Amino acid sequence: MALGVGFHARKWEYFASLVSRSKDIAEAAQRRQPRKSDVIIGNSPWIKELFERIDMIAPSEIAVAISGESGTGKELVARTIHNLSKRRNAPFVVVNCAALTESLLEDELFGHVRGAFTDANRDRPGLFSEADGGTLFLDEVGEMSVGLQAKLLRVLQEQEFRRVGADENTKTDIRLITATNRDLQEEVSQGRFREDLYYRINVFPLPLVPLRARPDDIPLLAQHFLMKHRAKVGRNVIGFTPGALEKLSKWAFPGNIRELENRVHQALVLVTDEYVQAQDLVLSPGQQFGEGLIDIARPFRELKREQVDRFERNYTRKLLRAHDGNVAAAARQAGMDRKNLWAMAKRHAVNIDDYRKDKS
Numbered sequence: 001m002a003l004g005v006g007f008h009a010r011k012w013e014y015f016a017s018l019v020s021r022s023k024d025i026a027e028a029a030q031r032r033q034p035r036k037s038d039v040i041i042g043n044s045p046w047i048k049e050l051f052e053r054i055d056m057i058a059p060s061e062i063a064v065a066i067s068g069e070s071g072t073g074k075e076l077v078a079r080t081i082h083n084l085s086k087r088r089n090a091p092f093v094v095v096n097c098a099a100l101t102e103s104l105l106e107d108e109l110f111g112h113v114r115g116a117f118t119d120a121n122r123d124r125p126g127l128f129s130e131a132d133g134g135t136l137f138l139d140e141v142g143e144m145s146v147g148l149q150a151k152l153l154r155v156l157q158e159q160e161f162r163r164v165g166a167d168e169n170t171k172t173d174i175r176l177i178t179a180t181n182r183d184l185q186e187e188v189s190q191g192r193f194r195e196d197l198y199y200r201i202n203v204f205p206l207p208l209v210p211l212r213a214r215p216d217d218i219p220l221l222a223q224h225f226l227m228k229h230r231a232k233v234g235r236n237v238i239g240f241t242p243g244a245l246e247k248l249s250k251w252a253f254p255g256n257i258r259e260l261e262n263r264v265h266q267a268l269v270l271v272t273d274e275y276v277q278a279q280d281l282v283l284s285p286g287q288q289f290g291e292g293l294i295d296i297a298r299p300f301r302e303l304k305r306e307q308v309d310r311f312e313r314n315y316t317r318k319l320l321r322a323h324d325g326n327v328a329a330a331a332r333q334a335g336m337d338r339k340n341l342w343a344m345a346k347r348h349a350v351n352i353d354d355y356r357k358d359k360s
């Protein structure tokens with residue numbers, strides 16, 4: 001039987017997966033619709049080439065193997081290929097091979113019939129079935145166990161599979177798109193990935209370039225994320241100053257586009273003007289608020305000073321804006337001495353006149 005000891009040992013995970021089922025069904029319906037956010041932004045020569053490749057491969061049935069660092073847009077590209085293919089009205093089913101144990105992943109993919117094993121109290125069609133007519137996106141395929149790789153290969157070759165406990169095979173017509181941030185060729189040479197499966201899924205390799213290798217895309221992407229998030233944050237921010245864009249273009253973005261989106265989102269919370277300025281962008285790991293990003297290699301005093309400076313500068317700007325540059329009223333609300341507020345504004349190069357309504 002396909003589900004062995006490992007399954008029972010991890011029964012709790014199975015129940016957790018049942019609870020998420022009804023949510024999955026609602027989500028599955030949504031998967032059939034292209035999302036509004038399914039748009040690939042960029043104007044670098046590389047992204048133009050990517051558009052051409054997607055246009056070329058989408059209408060075909062070819063298996064696409066997307067590779068790239070985390071946050072480079074692997075899933076977005078897979079979804080776009082599906083949306084532009086003949087299969088666009090059928091489901092786009094995502095399976096993350098790294099998120100489940102071997103036995104649970106097998107159960108997800110193959111499904112089972114009721115009574116196939118102790119806890120199987122109803123049929124589960126399996127994702128090979130759900131994706132029938134559509135696209136199956138196997139994310140982090142390099143994490144799949146060698147045993148399951150063999151079973152996957154068989155399904156791809158025979159275009160049918162057998163649910164656990166079933167007497168007959170079920171036909172399935174799927175287009176496969178895979179993604180990995182590992183070097184699969186290296187995995188093959190180490191014996192961790194089957195060579196025959198590698199050739200089967202790697203018909204059209206599509207490597208995605210990290211953001212730091214295509215900084216031309218940064219301004220457009222940054223503006224896109226600004227427009228996306230500004231309403232949510234309740235800010236009427238128009239764009240970025242040239243200094244802010246320069247700062248972004250120099251950052252290495254280890255988390256790629258996902259990181260850029262987060263940084264822009266964060267800047268929108270801190271910004272006090274119509275344009276995001278360089279100082280609103282928290283890029284140095286040492287300047288982050290979250291524990292994970294505090295750079296303990298740097299002296300505590302220095303880090304604290306940076307945080308306090310940032311807070312004081314933003315506080316002063318926001319306070320003066322709220323009081324149209326009236327220092328007496330602003331100081332009253334802040335519960336501080338006027339002289340101290342003057343001094344704080346001066347220290348942070350905040351020009352009080354800029355906030356006065358009656359300035360000419």
Ligand SMILES: Nc1ncnc2c1ncn2[C@@H]1O[C@H](COP(=O)(O)OP(=O)(O)OP(=O)(O)O)[C@@H](O)[C@H]1O
Pocket residue numbers: 037039040041042068069070071072073074075076077181221257258261
């Ligand atoms: N060119 C792009 N234009 C607009 N948005 C993009 C672009 N590339 C990626 N994104 C966005 O960045 C985020 C990360 O993309 P995605 O989830 O596709 O990356 P991934 O490579 O699958 O990451 P991971 O390896 O971490 O799973 C998503 O919100 C996606 O919509």
Ligand SMILES: [Mg+2]
Pocket residue numbers: 074075139
């Ligand atoms: Mg992904």
